[in-house]
Amino acid sequence: MPVxxxxxxxxxxxxxxxxxxxxxxxxxxxxxxxxxxxxIMKEMNYRPNAVARGLAGQxxxxxxxxxxxxxxxxxxxxxxxxxxxxxxxxxxxxxxTTHAEPQKEKDVVDSFTSGRVDxxxxxxxxxNIDYIYELxxxxxxxxxxxxxxxxESIYSIIVDNEEGGYKATEYLIKLGHKEIAFIHGSRDxxxxxxRFKGYCRALKDYGLKFQEEFIKHGEFQKxxxxxxxxxxxxxxxxxxxxxxxxxxxxxxxxxxILEAGLKVPDDISIIGFDDIEAAALVDPPLTxxxxxxxxxxxxxxxxxxxxxxxxxxEPRKILLKTVLVERGSCA
Amino acid sequence: MPVxxxxxxxxxxxxxxxxxxxxxxxxxxxxxxxxxxxxIMKEMNYRPNAVARGLAGQxxxxxxxxxxxxxxxxxxxxxxxxxxxxxxxxxxxxxxTTHAEPQKEKDVVDSFTSGRVDxxxxxxxxxNIDYIYELxxxxxxxxxxxxxxxxESIYSIIVDNEEGGYKATEYLIKLGHKEIAFIHGSRDxxxxxxRFKGYCRALKDYGLKFQEEFIKHGEFQKxxxxxxxxxxxxxxxxxxxxxxxxxxxxxxxxxxILEAGLKVPDDISIIGFDDIEAAALVDPPLTxxxxxxxxxxxxxxxxxxxxxxxxxxEPRKILLKTVLVERGSCA
DNA sequence: TTGTAGGCGTTATCAC
DNA sequence: GTGATAACGCCTACAA
Numbered sequence: 178m179p180v181x182x183x184x185x186x187x188x189x190x191x192x193x194x195x196x197x198x199x200x201x202x203x204x205x206x207x208x209x210x211x212x213x214x215x216x217i218m219k220e221m222n223y224r225p226n227a228v229a230r231g232l233a234g235q236x237x238x239x240x241x242x243x244x245x246x247x248x249x250x251x252x253x254x255x256x257x258x259x260x261x262x263x264x265x266x267x268x269x270x271x272x273x274t275t276h277a278e279p280q281k282e283k284d285v286v287d288s289f290t291s292g293r294v295d296x297x298x299x300x301x302x303x304x305n306i307d308y309i310y311e312l313x314x315x316x317x318x319x320x321x322x323x324x325x326x327x328x329e330s331i332y333s334i335i336v337d338n339e340e341g342g343y344k345a346t347e348y349l350i351k352l353g354h355k356e357i358a359f360i361h362g363s364r365d366x367x368x369x370x371x372r373f374k375g376y377c378r379a380l381k382d383y384g385l386k387f388q389e390e391f392i393k394h395g396e397f398q399k400x401x402x403x404x405x406x407x408x409x410x411x412x413x414x415x416x417x418x419x420x421x422x423x424x425x426x427x428x429x430x431x432x433x434i435l436e437a438g439l440k441v442p443d444d445i446s447i448i449g450f451d452d453i454e455a456a457a458l459v460d461p462p463l464t465x466x467x468x469x470x471x472x473x474x475x476x477x478x479x480x481x482x483x484x485x486x487x488x489x490x491e492p493r494k495i496l497l498k499t500v501l502v503e504r505g506s507c508a
Numbered sequence: 509m510p511v512x513x514x515x516x517x518x519x520x521x522x523x524x525x526x527x528x529x530x531x532x533x534x535x536x537x538x539x540x541x542x543x544x545x546x547x548i549m550k551e552m553n554y555r556p557n558a559v560a561r562g563l564a565g566q567x568x569x570x571x572x573x574x575x576x577x578x579x580x581x582x583x584x585x586x587x588x589x590x591x592x593x594x595x596x597x598x599x600x601x602x603x604x605t606t607h608a609e610p611q612k613e614k615d616v617v618d619s620f621t622s623g624r625v626d627x628x629x630x631x632x633x634x635x636n637i638d639y640i641y642e643l644x645x646x647x648x649x650x651x652x653x654x655x656x657x658x659x660e661s662i663y664s665i666i667v668d669n670e671e672g673g674y675k676a677t678e679y680l681i682k683l684g685h686k687e688i689a690f691i692h693g694s695r696d697x698x699x700x701x702x703r704f705k706g707y708c709r710a711l712k713d714y715g716l717k718f719q720e721e722f723i724k725h726g727e728f729q730k731x732x733x734x735x736x737x738x739x740x741x742x743x744x745x746x747x748x749x750x751x752x753x754x755x756x757x758x759x760x761x762x763x764x765i766l767e768a769g770l771k772v773p774d775d776i777s778i779i780g781f782d783d784i785e786a787a788a789l790v791d792p793p794l795t796x797x798x799x800x801x802x803x804x805x806x807x808x809x810x811x812x813x814x815x816x817x818x819x820x821x822e823p824r825k826i827l828l829k830t831v832l833v834e835r836g837s838c839a
Numbered sequence: 840t841t842g843t844a845g846g847c848g849t850t851a852t853c854a855c
Numbered sequence: 856g857t858g859a860t861a862a863c864g865c866c867t868a869c870a871a
Contacts, residue, residue, distance in 0.1 A: 179623070179647060181864055192842045197866060207840060222646075227624040228562040229864030232847045237559060239602070239624075247587050250785075253579045260578070260605055269619065271570070272603045274591055288600065292510070292557040292848085293570075314553075316510060428789070455789045458759070512848055523858040528850060538856060560848030563863045623864090 180223045188221065189214045200225055231292075239269050240481060241289040241297040245277040250453050251470060252300070255322065258474020259298060266482050268295075279303035290315045296481045298322060298474075318484035320477050325367045332484065332493045334477045338368050341466040341499035342375020342420075345448045348464075349418045350383045352507055354446060357385070358409050358416035360426050362397035369397070372422045372450060391416050395426040402429025410437050417445060418507070424449035424456045424465055431459060431506070442508035452502050461505035469497045511554045519552065520545045531556055562623075570600050571812060572620040572628040576608040581784045582801060583631070586653065589805020590629060597813050599626075610634035621646045627812045629653060629805075633697075649815035651808050656698045663815065663824045665808045669699050672797040672830035673706020673751075676779045679795075680749045681714045683838055685777060688716070689740050689747035691757050693728035700728075703753045703781060722747050726757040733760025741768050748776060749838070755780035755787045755796055762790060762837070773839035783833050792836035800828045 182200070186193040191210060198206045199214045206214075217223075231237040242259055244252050260270050271294050275281040282301045289297045296318040304312075306326050312319060313330075321333035349357050359376050362369035380387055390412060395401030402421055406429065409416060421427035427449030434445050441447055441461055449456060452467035476495050483490040513531070517524040522541060529537045530545045537545075548554075562568040573590055575583050591601050602625050604616040613632045620628045627649040635643075637657050643650060644661075652664035680688050690707050693700035711718055721743060726732030733752055737760065740747060752758035758780030765776050772778055772792055780787060783798035807826050814821040 182866095183864080193865080194843080194867080195841060198841090201866080205840065210840080224618070224622045226563075226864050227619075227622040228559055228568060229623070229847090230866080231559040232563050232849090232863085233865040233867085235847070247578060247591070248581065248584045250579065250581075253584055256578050257605070260603070269624075270603050272591070272601050274588070287555070288558075291555050292559045293600075455786055458786045458790055460791055514848080524849080525851085525859080526857060529857090532850085536856060541856080557848050560863090561850075563847085563865090564849040564851080566850095566863075 180221045189217045236295050239271050239294045241271045241294040243285050244300045254470035255474045258471035262475040262478035277302050296485045298477045320481045322477050334473050334495050336497050338371035339375040342372035343379045345420050345466050346376045346379035354418040356416045358391035358419045360421040361394040362422040369422050397423050399425045399429040402426030403433045406430040406433035419447050421449050424451045424453045442506050446507040464504045464507045465502050466499045467502045511552045520548050567626050570602050570625045572602045572625040574616050575631045585801035586805045589802035593806040593809035608633050621648050627816045629808045651812045653808050665804050665826050667799050667828050669702035670706040673703035674710045676751050676797050677707045677710035685749040687747045689722040689750045691752040692725040693753040700753050728754050730756045730760040733757030734764045737761040737764035750778050752780050755782045755784045777838040795835045795838045796833050797830045798833045
């Protein structure tokens with residue numbers, strides 16, 4: 178049986194109210210009693226019960242984080258950003274992974290709307306707008322990262338994927354490339370679409386023609402990138418550069434090219450997206466577009482904290498820029 | 509203001525006790541009232557407050573996880589194992605990272621001993637035996653993973669690092685190597701010491717002599733592995749194989765060797781430890797010793813659940829074996 | 840400056 | 856079967 182505020186009060190010969198005051202160091206307690214109580218708390222090794230405080234004070238100092246997968250570096254970096262920032266606010270993290278399963282996403286979010294946490298950061302792919310409106314009614318603050326839904330009222334942190342796609346393509350164009358292939362990720366992915374839009378816009382801005390045969394689909398998988406690159410290499414007019422919508426596919430493309438006896442970047446340039454850890458380790462190291470993962474986590478928490486404090490921060494969308502990481506796979 | 513059990517009770521014209529019974533589907537409620545209450549709960553979109561349940565029932569259905577770093581693949585895999593298993597028990601995860609800082613480790617553990625969680629899984633490097641005994645008095649169940657302290661009374665999951673070190677060395681020996689270098693990790697690391705012991709034991713068992721000049725220190729860092737390998741390559745009698753105490757250092761060693769114009773594994777073989785993601789991606793892919801990360805997480809949770817249930821499981825130490833992952837860096 | 844008492848939302852122990 | 860009512864440990868008016 179852990180020691181409670183009552184035990185302290187008895188031992189110190191005061192009421193629990195007084196003890197409570199010193200716990201939360203509020204004014205209105207004489208220095209003598211305060212010191213005495215402090216002393217006794219230390220002696221008895223007292224630590225306030227967080228659950229009881231949560232009930233009484235209506236806040237748990239915990240925040241929920243819903244994320245697809247911890248073992249994916251991209252998410253791991255976000256989580257770290259979230260945790261570090263949460264700690265700054267004396268908040269602790271309740272983590273749930275969904276593996277991007279629709280049902281799991283709902284279950285997890287439901288479990289967070291039971292008073293367990295003061296607010297939730299969401300990274301989900303399948304929650305639809307109705308559900309999210311439902312969520313708003315539950316009265317718990319939440320912030321999306323990369324929200325797949327375009328609704329002005331939802332607080333969210335957004336990465337400017339289109340600008341990233343544009344930047345990648347422009348980089349290749351400025352390097353002198355005119356025949357640039359694009360490897361799509363998942364068809365229904367918002368991120369992927371934006372990157373593709375950036376690609377198209379860059380081509381257009383620089384007066385390059387869009388070539389249907391250079392557009393492939395790799396489903397965000399390494400193997401996908403590998404396979405479609407093989408197809409690309411069979412074309413009579415091969416591309417001189419490949420922009421893959423994520424690094425995994427770029428890595429796949431890289432293997433395919435090397436396997437065909439060609440050199441990167443001498444024969445073909447490759448640029449990826451995400452800047453996963455492996456990107457720096459392959460040979461040649463992969464040039465890519467890096468997402469500001471730590472900042473995404475940080476901004477999400479800061480926004481959420483404002484909401485928890487009852488503020489209504491504006492704007493509701495925070496747009497973060499990507500950055501080009503030049504390594505050795507483009508020339 | 510979320511709807512409470514009282515609101516439901518009023519709406520259904522019963523007492524909250526009755527509502528509570530149906531929430532926890534306990535017997536002793538007529539089918540009619542049960543259905544009626546269920547109906548109303550759904551209509552009013554009621555969900556029980558987890559914090560209040562925690563206070564009343566003395567359990568939070570959450571467990572704490574103290575770990576150095578999420579962005580390290582090794583830990584990430586462990587976390588995943590923990591989370592999956594915790595979910596099976598309907599438990600959710602409260603995650604805290606320490607970055608292996610001594611003070612942070614203490615703070616975090618302290619914060620978990622405030623009733624916030626039902627039990628804690630610890631992966632720490634600096635908590636000393638006194639503190640741990642202190643912890644036991646607090647009455648909260650805890651399980652260590654890779655406990656750095658050798659005390660029979662502490663519950664912990666242990667990886668047989670020595671056997672892993674032995675296995676790696678033996679593998680090289682059987683490949684015909686006689687000049688095997690060893691790159692140490694951190695000097696004060698328990699894991700590292702065990703791996704080194706395994707290395708020494710294997711040399712001895714196979715009648716190979718221990719050569720001081722082949723023993724280097726890389727501090728578990730890639731750059732460290734790189735630097736000491738450069739030194740190794742300057743020796744008049746170079747080693748024919750290198751066993752690095754972790755993959756990061758092995759990767760560093762790999763770069764150093766390739767940079768020197770030598771081939772792996774033709775000129776020098778390399779074996780690592782941990783099987784991080786990058787190990788499979790480099791060229792040549794790294795042969796390494798893999799730790800059973802998912803199982804470590806799983807076993808830790810299972811053990812902890814027994815403790816939470818008030819059992820006293822034996823034995824208190826669970827020893828897990830490593831596995832050799834043969835790839836292309838040894839010949 | 841300190842104490843009393845009510846409340847936070849549940850669970851659990853009794854009676855009825 | 857169902858309903859009061861007392862915990863659970865803390866916070867916070869309000870009173871003294």
